[in-house]
Structures are given as structure tokens and as C-alpha cells.
Amino acid sequence: MAERIRATYWIETPYPLDVAAQVMAGEQSCGTFTRLKAETNELRQAHGARVERIEPLETVSAPSLPILSLPKTNGGAPVFQRAQVELSWPIENMGPSLPNLLATIAGNLFELKEFSGLRLLDIQLTSEFAQAYRGPAFGIEGTRTLAGIDQGPLIGTIIKPSVGLSPEGTANIVHELVSAGIDFIKDDELQANGPHNPLTERVDAVMRVINEHADRTGKKAMYAFNITGDIDEMKRHHDYVLAAGGTCVMATLNSVGLPGLAKLREYSAVPIHGHRAGWGLYSRSPYIGMSYIAYQKLWRLAGVDHLHVNGLRNKFSEGDESVIASAQACQTPMFDAPHNSCRIMPVFSSAQSAEQVGDTYAALGNTDLIYCCGGGIMGHPGGIRGGIDSLRQAWDAAEQGIALETYAQNHPELAQAIEAFRK
Incomplete structure (x- = not known):
């Protein structure tokens, strides 16, 4: 049959x-x-x-x-x-x-x-x-290889303000982030190719900073440039990112559609970071729409490598149980060998800080994820470096099974984060 x-x-x-x-x-x-x-x-x-x-x-x-x-x-x-x-x-x-x-x-x-x-x-x-369909080209393992992070989460952030920064203004923030040891940076979904910050000029400015830092230290942060646009435009901008030494591109999935994402997957030589902006149209009402369990399968098959899942105690309307179920779904194989299993990296974001790390790790049970914090890094009392250090300390504590408050006694950056961000 x-x-x-x-x-x-x-x-x-x-x-x-x-x-x-x-x-x-x-x-x-x-x-x-x-x-x-x-x-x-x-x-x-x-x-x-x-x-x-x-x-x-x-x-x-x-x-x-x-x-x-x-x-x-x-x-x-x-x-x-x-x-x-x-x-x-x-x-x-x-x-x-x-x-x-x-x-x-x-x-x-x-x-x-x-x-x-x-x-x-x-x-x-x-x-x-x-x-x-090819499914993701990089997924979890390929992303780790390009980012140079073989274990633990990728600590990431989002460039803010969302819009309004110039290319050089963006690069200045990136300089602070890479100097502090960030693993992953992404454009906001609202920042693509606007006249005030054209994609090509942003790539030039940002990759100059990232490449110079990599030449000095050997650590190259992954930057997801938002190339959302028409298919031909995305292909041109993908090529520009690649030529500049970039290692990731980003697409807003509900804007480019399944055929657009599948075409980008056929073409892309770097991981595709998928943003789910507009997801609330499908999900917010419990009485109509679709679950993330169904939604994410479509995009994984089309070829996305990373996919946003929100975060615990987030600023939106989604509950923690739903967030974890979404992340687990992204990591669950869709097909048996020899087919592509389509396992991808869930991206935690939305009002995240060191304070949610322990619960995130306990619920998910692994560190195959990107943990993106905007204010949790840039709003840390100790500045950007303090924010990044607090996150690494929180994940170290979680993996060792040590209570956050106990670990914070000997790690001041984590203690500051708990005091500043506990809700």
C-alpha cells in the first residue's frame, strides 16, 4: 500500500x-x-x-x-x-x-x-x-563547525536598536561584542536592506571587524545577515556575504515563503538562520491556526538550519511548556537514514538572560541551541563583557548541576545578572 x-x-x-x-x-x-x-x-x-x-x-x-x-x-x-x-x-x-x-x-x-x-x-x-527536498545543509553539527563551538550553547545576541543604526554604528557594536567573546550575532528581523543601512555596506563594515578579530585571536563570530527579500535579491546578497567571509544568512520565513526558502537552500553555501516573525498569526489563538510542531516541519524540510522558538518567561504570550516542546521538536529527526534527519538548532530569544538558563537546560536536557540575549547582554550592569560572562557562567552551573545562586557566590557577573534581571 x-x-x-x-x-x-x-x-x-x-x-x-x-x-x-x-x-x-x-x-x-x-x-x-x-x-x-x-x-x-x-x-x-x-x-x-x-x-x-x-x-x-x-x-x-x-x-x-x-x-x-x-x-x-x-x-x-x-x-x-x-x-x-x-x-x-x-x-x-x-x-x-x-x-x-x-x-x-x-x-x-x-x-x-x-x-x-x-x-x-x-x-x-x-x-x-x-x-x-534537501532539508538543512548544516543543522546542528555544521553550525558548530563554522562557529568553532564544539560543545555548550552558542551565546548570541541581536543588534539593537532594531533599525536606525548606520553600517558603522552597527560595526561599532559588533566590535564590542566580538571583543567580549560573543559566538553569534544576528540582525533584527526589521533590519534588512533599508536606505539608512544598506545590506552591502553593513556587510563591509561588520565583516571588517569580524575578520580582523578572527585574524588576531583565531575566533570568528558567526553573524546572521538578514537578506530577506525577493529571490534574486537574496541570491545576490548571499553571494556578497559569502565573498566577505560571512558564515550565516538570515531569512524571515513567513515573508519569503516556502518556495523562497527552498530556493535559497539550493543556493546557499552557509547556514540559514530562520526567523519566525508573524508566527503569532498562526499560534496565538488556541482555537484556530497551527501548532509549532507542524509549522517547524515545513521549514526544516525546506532547508532552514536554525529556527526561533521563543524563550522561557519571555516577553510574548507563549508559555514555557510550548517553548520547550518547540525546541525539542526542532532537534527530533523527521526521517530515518539514509534521508536527511532535518535536525536543526533551536534559537532561544525574547527577554532572555542568565536567569532563565538553569530552567532551560533542565527542561531541554542538552546544549544544542543558540541562546540569544539582547538586554541580557547589553543591559548587564557590567557591560557587554559582563553580560556574556554571566551567560557562560550560568550555563557552566547548569551543566554541572549547581544552583545558580550557589555558583553566583564566586562569579560576580552572574550575581549581577541575577540581581538585575530576576523577575
Whole structure:
């Protein structure tokens, strides 16, 4: 039997679960609102989506999202049933194509009038996708090699202010960071190729600092230049970064799209740092959108090497449990050998400092990550060097199983960070 693509959903509906699930299956394959002459039994058997599983959950008395169409209830108030539903499709419907996969598993079904809530939870892809897409070229191991960090997390930061700095102003901050021993630096997602700080001029200024520091010390920080743009523009800017000695480029994933990222992956000779700006559109409501578990699989297959997962006790609306589940998902192989496992580095960021390190390590259980701190480094009472030192001390304590406060007794930079950033 041929492999099938599978997707798991959370749904809420006032209609019978089997009826609602069949509506989903029909809308996302060969069906429409009425049976047509060309929709033969043979065609439905070969190409129709299949309802594989329905797992009833709780019921609620009011819809979670507005719903215009309610079933007749003989005068009684409608009841809204929640459930998990698994659908499957034959690969023949769309072929191993990420854009068309997305239209199938996350298309019109979010608009169906039978639902007062619908959320994509997970997807399982067939081996044809592993053959059609390269997945990450560098992932965890390749990133470590280029960054010269064979163990422990990559300590990173984000250039701030987000916009407004000149190329030389950016380079001045980079000089302070590399002098203090930073491993990883990234552009903000808002800073790409604006007139006040053109990408090529920023690359010239920043790489001059990084290369000179590497020549003196042997340590070359990885800088993720934001090359988000049209495909041809990204290719030109990738080449410019590479020619200057750069070792990473960054793309805002929801802006460039799956085809844009896949094309960049075919072309790129350095790791691709993926920023998920706009992710809240998919995730913030528990009643519509998709989980990060499903979302990150698409981008990993398209070729991203690093992917943001937020951070513990962050400045956004995401809870800690979700953050850790996202990071674990990035590190979990998607395919068995000989295919690319697609394991990538999760990037922790958003109001992070030394204060969250112990909990992050305890929950994740490894250091295959990039730990990005903006204010946690630059706002440290001891300055940039104090901020970076406090993070290394916090990770040392975590890996040795020593309480943060205990380790801080003999490490003043860590003690300052705890006092300054504890919430």
C-alpha cells in the first residue's frame, strides 16, 4: 500500500463529529458541497482524503469562534463537541510539493462553516518529500563547525536598536561584542536592506571587524545577515556575504515563503538562520491556526538550519511548556537514514538572560541551541563583557548541576545578572 500524508487536527463543531470530519476530508480533496457526475467512486477511492481517526474530547456550551451556521436542534441549545481528527491523503494528490502540501493540510478548511474551532496539530510526511527536498545543509553539527563551538550553547545576541543604526554604528557594536567573546550575532528581523543601512555596506563594515578579530585571536563570530527579500535579491546578497567571509544568512520565513526558502537552500553555501516573525498569526489563538510542531516541519524540510522558538518567561504570550516542546521538536529527526534527519538548532530569544538558563537546560536536557540575549547582554550592569560572562557562567552551573545562586557566590557577573534581571 502506498504511503499517505497524515495530518492531525483539533476541532470544535456543533455538528456530528463524523459529518464534520467528512466535510473536512471532502473540502481538502476531491469533494464539493454536492456530489458531481465526474466524482466517481473510483476517483474518490483513489484521491479522496480519508478520515483515519476521530477521538472525541470535551463539549462546551458556547462556540470558541464566531459561527454562522448552526444545525437544527429541535429547540434546544446547540452543544459544541471538541475532538482530535486525523486525515490522510495519497501523495498522488499533490506530489512532494511543500506549497501544495500546505494548501492541502492548511487551506480552505479553516473557513468551513461547520466549525467553531479548527487547529492543525501535526503532520506526517512520506519519504517522497525527503527525496524531493534537501532539508538543512548544516543543522546542528555544521553550525558548530563554522562557529568553532564544539560543545555548550552558542551565546548570541541581536543588534539593537532594531533599525536606525548606520553600517558603522552597527560595526561599532559588533566590535564590542566580538571583543567580549560573543559566538553569534544576528540582525533584527526589521533590519534588512533599508536606505539608512544598506545590506552591502553593513556587510563591509561588520565583516571588517569580524575578520580582523578572527585574524588576531583565531575566533570568528558567526553573524546572521538578514537578506530577506525577493529571490534574486537574496541570491545576490548571499553571494556578497559569502565573498566577505560571512558564515550565516538570515531569512524571515513567513515573508519569503516556502518556495523562497527552498530556493535559497539550493543556493546557499552557509547556514540559514530562520526567523519566525508573524508566527503569532498562526499560534496565538488556541482555537484556530497551527501548532509549532507542524509549522517547524515545513521549514526544516525546506532547508532552514536554525529556527526561533521563543524563550522561557519571555516577553510574548507563549508559555514555557510550548517553548520547550518547540525546541525539542526542532532537534527530533523527521526521517530515518539514509534521508536527511532535518535536525536543526533551536534559537532561544525574547527577554532572555542568565536567569532563565538553569530552567532551560533542565527542561531541554542538552546544549544544542543558540541562546540569544539582547538586554541580557547589553543591559548587564557590567557591560557587554559582563553580560556574556554571566551567560557562560550560568550555563557552566547548569551543566554541572549547581544552583545558580550557589555558583553566583564566586562569579560576580552572574550575581549581577541575577540581581538585575530576576523577575
